[in-house]
Amino acid sequence: MDISLNKTQRDIAKEARRFLKKECPMEFVKEMCEDERGFTEDIWKKMADMDWMAMRIPESYGGIGMDLMDLNMVLEEMGRTVFPGPFFSTILLAAEAIVASGSDAQKDRYLPGIADGNLRGTLAMNEPDGGADTDYIQMAARAEGDDFVLTGTKVSVPDAHVADVLVCAARTESGNDPNKGITLFLVDPREPGVSVSPLPTMDSTRKLCVVEFKGVRLGKESILGERHRGWGTLKQVLQRAQIGLSAECVGGAERVMEIATDYAKIRIQFNQPIGTFQAVKHRCAQMYLEAESARSLLYWGAWAQDYGDEKKAAVAASAVKSYCSETFTHNASGAIQVLGGTGFTLESEVHFYLKRAKGNEMALGDPAFHREQVMGLLQTNGIDK
Amino acid sequence: MDFRLTSEQEDFRKGFVAWLEKNIPDDFDPSRRRSYETEEDLKRAYIDFQKRLSDGAYAGMHYPKEYGGQGKTIVEEAIVLQTLAATCFELRWPGVITHGMAVPVIYTCGTEAQKKMFLTKIHDGTQLWSQGFSEPDAGSDVANTSTLAVRKNDHYIVNGQKVWTSFAHVSDYCLLLVRTDTGSSKHKGLSYLLVDMSLPGIDVRPMTQITGEADFNEVFFDNVKVPVDMLLGAEGQGWQIAVTTLMFERVLGDVVMGAAYEKKIEKMIAMAQLVKRSGRPALEDPIFRQQIAGAYIEVQVLKYHGLRSFSRQLKGGVPGPEGSVGKLLWSEPNQRLTEAALGVQGIFSQIMGGAPWSIQDGFWQFDFLRSKGNTIEAGTSEIQRNIIAERVLGLPKDVSRASIK
Numbered sequence: 001m002d003i004s005l006n007k008t009q010r011d012i013a014k015e016a017r018r019f020l021k022k023e024c025p026m027e028f029v030k031e032m033c034e035d036e037r038g039f040t041e042d043i044w045k046k047m048a049d050m051d052w053m054a055m056r057i058p059e060s061y062g063g064i065g066m067d068l069m070d071l072n073m074v075l076e077e078m079g080r081t082v083f084p085g086p087f088f089s090t091i092l093l094a095a096e097a098i099v100a101s102g103s104d105a106q107k108d109r110y111l112p113g114i115a116d117g118n119l120r121g122t123l124a125m126n127e128p129d130g131g132a133d134t135d136y137i138q139m140a141a142r143a144e145g146d147d148f149v150l151t152g153t154k155v156s157v158p159d160a161h162v163a164d165v166l167v168c169a170a171r172t173e174s175g176n177d178p179n180k181g182i183t184l185f186l187v188d189p190r191e192p193g194v195s196v197s198p199l200p201t202m203d204s205t206r207k208l209c210v211v212e213f214k215g216v217r218l219g220k221e222s223i224l225g226e227r228h229r230g231w232g233t234l235k236q237v238l239q240r241a242q243i244g245l246s247a248e249c250v251g252g253a254e255r256v257m258e259i260a261t262d263y264a265k266i267r268i269q270f271n272q273p274i275g276t277f278q279a280v281k282h283r284c285a286q287m288y289l290e291a292e293s294a295r296s297l298l299y300w301g302a303w304a305q306d307y308g309d310e311k312k313a314a315v316a317a318s319a320v321k322s323y324c325s326e327t328f329t330h331n332a333s334g335a336i337q338v339l340g341g342t343g344f345t346l347e348s349e350v351h352f353y354l355k356r357a358k359g360n361e362m363a364l365g366d367p368a369f370h371r372e373q374v375m376g377l378l379q380t381n382g383i384d385k
Numbered sequence: 386m387d388f389r390l391t392s393e394q395e396d397f398r399k400g401f402v403a404w405l406e407k408n409i410p411d412d413f414d415p416s417r418r419r420s421y422e423t424e425e426d427l428k429r430a431y432i433d434f435q436k437r438l439s440d441g442a443y444a445g446m447h448y449p450k451e452y453g454g455q456g457k458t459i460v461e462e463a464i465v466l467q468t469l470a471a472t473c474f475e476l477r478w479p480g481v482i483t484h485g486m487a488v489p490v491i492y493t494c495g496t497e498a499q500k501k502m503f504l505t506k507i508h509d510g511t512q513l514w515s516q517g518f519s520e521p522d523a524g525s526d527v528a529n530t531s532t533l534a535v536r537k538n539d540h541y542i543v544n545g546q547k548v549w550t551s552f553a554h555v556s557d558y559c560l561l562l563v564r565t566d567t568g569s570s571k572h573k574g575l576s577y578l579l580v581d582m583s584l585p586g587i588d589v590r591p592m593t594q595i596t597g598e599a600d601f602n603e604v605f606f607d608n609v610k611v612p613v614d615m616l617l618g619a620e621g622q623g624w625q626i627a628v629t630t631l632m633f634e635r636v637l638g639d640v641v642m643g644a645a646y647e648k649k650i651e652k653m654i655a656m657a658q659l660v661k662r663s664g665r666p667a668l669e670d671p672i673f674r675q676q677i678a679g680a681y682i683e684v685q686v687l688k689y690h691g692l693r694s695f696s697r698q699l700k701g702g703v704p705g706p707e708g709s710v711g712k713l714l715w716s717e718p719n720q721r722l723t724e725a726a727l728g729v730q731g732i733f734s735q736i737m738g739g740a741p742w743s744i745q746d747g748f749w750q751f752d753f754l755r756s757k758g759n760t761i762e763a764g765t766s767e768i769q770r771n772i773i774a775e776r777v778l779g780l781p782k783d784v785s786r787a788s789i790k
Binding site for chain 2 (some may be wrong): 004005006277281292293300308316371378385
């Protein structure tokens, strides 16, 4: 048993912190909020030079083939800076799905381009009637000869406006069981019938879009993985993305704790630093407690994805996602309270964290959805000791 | 990173589980909240079982053989303790202070003679210990200890009063925190004495807890003559001994509690299948499902926090003030967990064990009440948060405690 980061992981984290400190100060985050695309070619290229896009892509497709735990080192640092742009959607949603079930031709077409920073992608999954549930997929993909015709609406699709490829989940057979009848498609958003509209969002560091499909005709070469059996892939992709997003949450939760603590040391009221008062002190201690807790849970979840069995990986992903995302929200809210009036202004950086935290909490299944998953898995599999 | 045991450790664990199946006493019934009616019965059962553990080479895994241990590593100890916590928590209860505090403190700070005198007897079950820390005016403010030990020739003459002294009524010895330097204040001048509870002048009065049980006591010391060779460490070192030694043990404690709580989650799920709401099992109610899953997740936090700290310790790390995180993680979630359990019981939540309609033999009624002590014993939640804020995060001490070093 060894629950510690190895040298490579520590180095990745250190490099990422150095890079983001330089390239992603708060002014950059603010600029990207206003920016329609939400990122710059310049930073994207530099990240590709650091091999961040290549980390999870197999060596045979121009990547490095590293563990999710390794990528988490970068994601935590991104969480610390509320890093804007389509990295998460490209790497953890699109690329993971293509790696998991793409044909050789599909992998050849997309993966080297993603690895070297030339292509971006995302996952079109959520539907208006599904709420925060990830397993509600009802959009129809009707078979017409060898083709499929997609019609329907996907909401809260991250970064679709800058994507070169959408992984789209649709129903090729009607029904409610996600295990039957869901098929994944690779869709070029410039295809006729596809329209992408960015929405104004609270967390404007992460753009969300509505994607409308109006009779979009796709050949069978667009099917990603097996027909009707898309949920198997999607479930696995989602679990990894939930862990990745949790890594972001842990980084963010730690950073806001530091911001609040630093402020409590220098802000003078009643002739003393406010951190002297136990009411403030205990709030800071609570933030530390939760951030540490979230980190311990996150390590378990990431390890379970990389090396655990299927049952362990599933229950851990849901436990981790619900806990870490709520922790981030708790800590961001706590930091605003410690910073007082200052924390409530747009001038302060804390609001970025709160907005991101709330976005992360609801994305990829909200905490209530995941606790229900956990309960279901405990009933089916028992407690894995 | 690797969360798995090695194959040798896994074999060891399986071997112990198999051994345990054959050696659990016949009168121990895990479906009951208490298998033993009286404190004396429980003490006897503990002693017999500890003797079996010792005979089976499972007592004190990481302590040297010459002190009644097995000469293995702390990983084997953790495996044994986790397994015991998950199977027979009650049987081990009288020994909580003995094994969790007395053994590590004596082993780390005791003289050769003290180690020889006590450790083997503890491991083979013949000796139980209590811990005399708190006093009426020294609760969270432990450093305010005023029980005096004045040296006179070959003895210390001890006078004073301890309170909340766990297991004093069933223990043979007490780990007693005293002030040896009358002119000293606060942390300076505190020392540890190893006190034979049968000495004249010691008066133990059990205190009844809100659970109706009496694990705690008031203990009065009236001119008790303790031989000087029962001083642990040097005079004035009591505070350091208390702080440092116990931090190591705390980490092991978190790992053990995680295992015990996982068992409780299983029990809670079984209960929610049994108890009905509107004619259907409570386990089908979405609110209870959320609460049970939430409790499970908090237990996983404790478990993996414990393993992470334990792993750090295995690599030679010295546990520090961040140990307070573990204390908070086994105390506060246990209150939420037991609240949720009583919530599932609804109208049956008032029915005590043994009565008609009682659920799971009153386990949760007891556990709910007992959990209220968790955030007080072993340093209150407030003290733990002060420690985190001041010693981990570096926030300034408040004015009233600023003069305390």
